[in-house]
Every structure is written in C-alpha cells, then in structure tokens.
Amino acid sequence: MTDQATPMSGHPSGGRPSGRATNELRSITLEPGFSPYAEGSCLIKCGNTHVLCTASVEERVPPFLRNSGKGWVTAEYGMLPRSTHTRTDREAARGKQSGRTQEIQRLIGRSLRAVTDLTALGERQIKIDCDVLQADGGTRTASITGSWVALSIACEKLLLTGSITRSPLTDQVAAISCGILDGTPVLDLDYDEDSSAETDANFVLTAGGGIVEVQMTAEETPFKRDDMNAMFDLAEQGVRALAEMQINAVKAGL
Numbered sequence: 736m737t738d739q740a741t742p743m744s745g746h747p748s749g750g751r752p753s754g755r756a757t758n759e760l761r762s763i764t765l766e767p768g769f770s771p772y773a774e775g776s777c778l779i780k781c782g783n784t785h786v787l788c789t790a791s792v793e794e795r796v797p798p799f800l801r802n803s804g805k806g807w808v809t810a811e812y813g814m815l816p817r818s819t820h821t822r823t824d825r826e827a828a829r830g831k832q833s834g835r836t837q838e839i840q841r842l843i844g845r846s847l848r849a850v851t852d853l854t855a856l857g858e859r860q861i862k863i864d865c866d867v868l869q870a871d872g873g874t875r876t877a878s879i880t881g882s883w884v885a886l887s888i889a890c891e892k893l894l895l896t897g898s899i900t901r902s903p904l905t906d907q908v909a910a911i912s913c914g915i916l917d918g919t920p921v922l923d924l925d926y927d928e929d930s931s932a933e934t935d936a937n938f939v940l941t942a943g944g945g946i947v948e949v950q951m952t953a954e955e956t957p958f959k960r961d962d963m964n965a966m967f968d969l970a971e972q973g974v975r976a977l978a979e980m981q982i983n984a985v986k987a988g989l
Contacts, residue, residue, distance in 0.1 A: 750916075750917060751916065751921060751928065752925075752927045752928060753782075753925055753927070753928070755921075755923075757919055757920065757921045757922065757969070758921075758922050758969055758972060758973075759922065759923070760781075760911075760922060760923045760973055760976060760977075761781050761782030761784075761923055761925060762780075762781075762782060763779070763780065763781050763782075763977070763980065764778075764779070764780045765777055765778075765779050765880075765881065765884055765980050765981065765983075765984035766778040766779075766780075766984075767884055767885075767888060767984045767985065767987050767988025768888075768987075768988045769787060770787065770789050773789035773790060773791055773885070773889075774790050774791060774792045774861075774888070774889040774892055774893075775789070775790035775884070775885040775886060775887065775888035775889030775890075775892070775988070776788065776789040776790065776885050776888070776988075777881040777882075777884035777885045777888075777984060777988070778881070779877050779878075779880060779881030779884075781873055781876075781877045781923070782871055782872075782925055783869055783871035783925070784867075784869060784870055784871045784872060784873050784874055784877050784925075785867070785868040785869040786865055786866065786867050786868065786874060786877045786878050786881055787864075787865070787866045787868060787881075788863060788864070788865050788878060788881035788882045788884070788885040789863070789864045789866075789885055790861050790862070790863050790882075790885040790886050790888065790889035791861065791862045791863075791864070791889075792859060792860075792861055792889055792893065793859060793860045793861070793862065794859050795858070795859070795860060796858050796859065796860050797860065800858070801858070802858075803858070804854060804857075804858065805853040805854050805856070805858065806853045806854075806856030806857055806858060806859045806860060806861070806903070807848075807853065807856075807860045807861075808844060808847045808848050808851050808853070808856070808860070808861050808863065808886065809844045809860065809861075809862055809863070810840045810841075810843035810844040810847065810862070810863040810864075810865060810878075810882065811840050811862065811863070811864050811865070812836055812839045812840040812843060812864075812865045812867075812875075812878060813826065813836065813864075813865070813866055813867065814836075814866075814867040814870060814874070815866065815867060815868055818867045818868060818869050818870045819870050839874075839875045839878070840865070842875060842879070842939070842948065843863060843865060843875070843878050843879055843882055844863070845947070845948065846879045846882075846908050846910065846939045846947050846948065847863065847879075847882060847883065847886055847908065849908060849941070849945075849947045850883075850904055850905050850906040850907065850908045850941060850947075851886075851903050851904060851905065852903045852904075852905055853903065854903075855899060855900075855901050855902065855903035856890075856899065856903040857898070857899055859898075861886060861889055861890075863882045863885060863886060865878035865881070865882060870926070871925050871926045872912070872924050872925040872926035872927075872928070872929045873911075873912045873923065873924060873925070873929075875910070875937060876910035876911050876912050876937055876939075877910075879908065879909065879910040879939060880909040880910055880911075880977050880981065883907060883908050883909060883981055884981050884984045884985055884988070886904070887904055887907075887981070887985045888985055888988045888989060890902055890903055890904055891985070891989055892989075906941040906942055906943045906945065907941060907942035907943075907978045907981055907982070908939060908940070908941050908942075908947060909939075909940065909942070909974045909977040909978055909981060910937060910938060910939040910940070910974070911923055911937075911938055911940075911970050911973040911974055911977065912924045912929070912935065912936065912937050912938075913935075913936045913938065913966035913967075913969050913970050913973075914928060914929065914932035914933075914934055914935040914936060914966070915932060915933045915934035915958055915962055915966070916928055916931070916932050916933070917933075918933070920962060920965040920966045920969055921969070922969040922970070922972070922973050923973060932954060933953065933954055933955045933956060933958070934951070934952065934953050934954060934955075934958045934962065934966075935951075935952060935954065936949065936950060936951035936952070936963075936966050936970075937949070937950040937951075938966075938967065938970035938971075938974070940970060940971065940974045942974070942975075942978040944971075949967075951963065951966075
C-alpha cells in the first residue's frame with residue numbers, strides 16, 4: 736500500500752525545468768512493507784529518485800554500549816551500479832567506501848538517533864539500510880524520510896511482541912532539499928535543478944518543529960539571510976507534508 740503526496744498549490748514556477756511551482760514537491764510515494772523479511776521497510780519514491788529503506792533488529796549492541804542499558808540506531812547507504820545514467824562500480828569491488836557514502840550514512844544515523852530514546856530501545860541495535868535504486872537528486876533526504884518509516888514500523892513490532900514497553904521514538908524526522916534557482920528559492924530539487932542551482936541546501940527537521948541538521952552551500956555567489964529564511968520556510972512546509980505521509984505509511988505497514 737502506498738501513500739502519495741498531494742501537489743502543493745503555489746505560484747507559477749517561473750521556469751523550473753520540472754514545471755513545478757516554487758513550493759511544489761515532486762510526486763512522492765511511501766510504500767511500507769516492501770521487503771517481507773525486514774522488521775521494517777519502506778520504498779520511497781520522490782519523482783525519479785527511488786530508495787529502499789529497511790530496518791533490521793539485532794539483539795546486541797556495539798562494544799562501546801555493552802552493559803549500558805542503551806540501544807543503538809545506525810545506518811548504511813549505497814547506490815546500485817545503474818542507479819544513474821552511467822554504471823558506477825560497487826564500492827565493495829573497490830575495497831572501500833567513498834567519502835560521500837560515509838558522510839551520507841552518518842547523516843542518516845544521526846538524524847534517526849536525534850528522535851530516538853536509546854534507553855527505551857534497550858540493549859539492542861537497529862540497523863537501517865538505504866539502497867538507492869534510482870537517483871535523480873535528493874537521495875540523502877529521501878533516505879532519511881523513508882528510514883524513519885522503516886524504523887517506526889520495527890519499533891512498533893517490538894512493542895507488539897513485548898520486547899520493549901514504550902516507544903523509543905520521541906518525534907518524527909524527515910528531510911527535504913531546497914535551492915536558489917535563477918534567483919528564486921525553490922523546494923525539492925531534482926538532479927537537473929540541483930546541478931544548475933546557485934545555492935543548494937538540505938534540511939533535516941522534526942515534525943515537532945526541531946532542527947536536526949542543515950547543510951547549505953553557495954555554488955556560485957553567496958546567498959543572503961533572506962534567501963536562507965525563504966528556503967527554511969519552504970523546507971518546513973515540505974516536511975509537514977512528508978510527516979503526514981510518514982504517519983499514514985506506518986499505519987498501513989502494521
């Protein structure tokens with residue numbers, strides 16, 4: 736079962752390659768339970784970016800947390816060789832992960848732990864795997880949004896079996912990109928927009944209004960405080976829509 740975004744109303748795009756309004760998300764679907772063997776899973780599709788997120792529960796923790804009474808949530812991220820227009824060798828074949836891969840999977844793990852009470856999880860670990868099936872911009876933000884759904888379903892199943900007595904999730908977390916395109920702040924960049932934007936940014940926000948992380952870079956000329964505020968407003972609007980879809984996906988996945 737899928738949950739699909741309803742396009743946001745907004746002003747004419749003023750020339751976005753996609754034809755979307757400045758505050759319009761791509762077509763987004765969240766399909767819970769895509770992987771039948773994982774404790775939690777979600778296939779998230781943001782336009783032509785498709786990421787499979789799975790959550791696996793392990794009844795052990797990393798050595799640094801043994802006998803601490805706390806659990807752990809961590810993430811791994813990877814792109815399939817033909818997720819882009821040209822084939823990329825598997826990182827396992829190279830013998831090491833790229834710096835980009837390490838950065839993204841650490842971001843996903845940090846984002847999920849920010850809304851997880853590790854004590855309530857008990858001494859167990861939940862590993863999130865994010866596999867990019869197709870990439871058209873925003874793979875890291877899609878991974879975070881889909882991963883929360885997979886993690887939430889896994890936690891709900893732990894509650895149902897009595898393995899934990901209260902939910903370890905303290906809030907929802909989702910992520911979205913924004914940018915400055917031809918001088919105009921826009922929401923949810925695809926690859927064509929991301930590759931030509933003067934500024935690009937990733938916002939990791941909670942449903943409760945908290946900020947987990949903001950990554951913002953001027954590609955050509957420095958941006959202004961007003962531009963930053965405008966992108967943040969767009970991101971908040973986008974995350975509100977994503978958070979509603981997350982809740983519906985979790986309900987459908989149980």
